[in-house]
Amino acid sequence: MTESTPIALTIAGLDPSGGAGVIADVRTFVSLGCFPTAALTSITFQNTTGVFGAVHQTAATLRGQLEPIAKDLKVAAVKTGMLPTAEIVSCVADLLEELNLPAPVVDPVMVSTSGHDLIGPEAFQVLTSRLLPLARLITPNIPEAERLAGFSINNEADMRRAGRVILDQNVSVVLIKGGHLGSQGGSVVDLMMDQDGEELELRSKFVDVGPIHGTGCTLSAAIAANLAQGLELSESVRAAKKFVDHRIRALLTSTRIGHGALPL
Numbered sequence: 732m733t734e735s736t737p738i739a740l741t742i743a744g745l746d747p748s749g750g751a752g753v754i755a756d757v758r759t760f761v762s763l764g765c766f767p768t769a770a771l772t773s774i775t776f777q778n779t780t781g782v783f784g785a786v787h788q789t790a791a792t793l794r795g796q797l798e799p800i801a802k803d804l805k806v807a808a809v810k811t812g813m814l815p816t817a818e819i820v821s822c823v824a825d826l827l828e829e830l831n832l833p834a835p836v837v838d839p840v841m842v843s844t845s846g847h848d849l850i851g852p853e854a855f856q857v858l859t860s861r862l863l864p865l866a867r868l869i870t871p872n873i874p875e876a877e878r879l880a881g882f883s884i885n886n887e888a889d890m891r892r893a894g895r896v897i898l899d900q901n902v903s904v905v906l907i908k909g910g911h912l913g914s915q916g917g918s919v920v921d922l923m924m925d926q927d928g929e930e931l932e933l934r935s936k937f938v939d940v941g942p943i944h945g946t947g948c949t950l951s952a953a954i955a956a957n958l959a960q961g962l963e964l965s966e967s968v969r970a971a972k973k974f975v976d977h978r979i980r981a982l983l984t985s986t987r988i989g990h991g992a993l994p995l
Contacts, residue, residue, distance in 0.1 A: 742793075747777065
């Protein structure tokens, strides 16, 4: 680490198998030239085949992790992942303001790849009312965007309509990840929209490698790392998308880890 190495912070859950959560975020931060810091919101019990339980942190333990980091280190970018309880979401929103941390990239984690619910209804309400308005960018996948917008998303037109509904919820910028729609004419489409009516379409070739674990964590962490390096938001998103696409293509020739979804 040098004096010019930017510091990135992830506030997310621990996946002990390393495929997602803070371990995936830390790997991404380091790959993109940032010094990683992390605060745990939950210790999950999982591997590549599924999630089997979790022990969530309290607001006190989360505050105890974050305050010393913010008082000692100049954090250049923040991302959030799994925020499982209303207490935790409220604490994150409070600390972002109290500690004068950068506006975060919020990955609104709701359901695991294996289908395990990772956020309760009360936490969802606090997420939408308190945290999303503080975000620099939110990065929902299709199921998460459906929950935020309140209707099913089946195509690109639905993605745009959902984006407008989500922006009306006091969200500055939304990036809807289209991977759950599968191939759309041989490509996968992500769509970024902002309050000024600007849109950015990110298309990449569809690569069928089967279920993948950790793409959302990696993408949001890569965006945060790029912001920490001084890139503008659109540049950060474009570069992060290329980073994730490269990692997905690499899975075609990599050695399989585990018996379930492929860790990115």
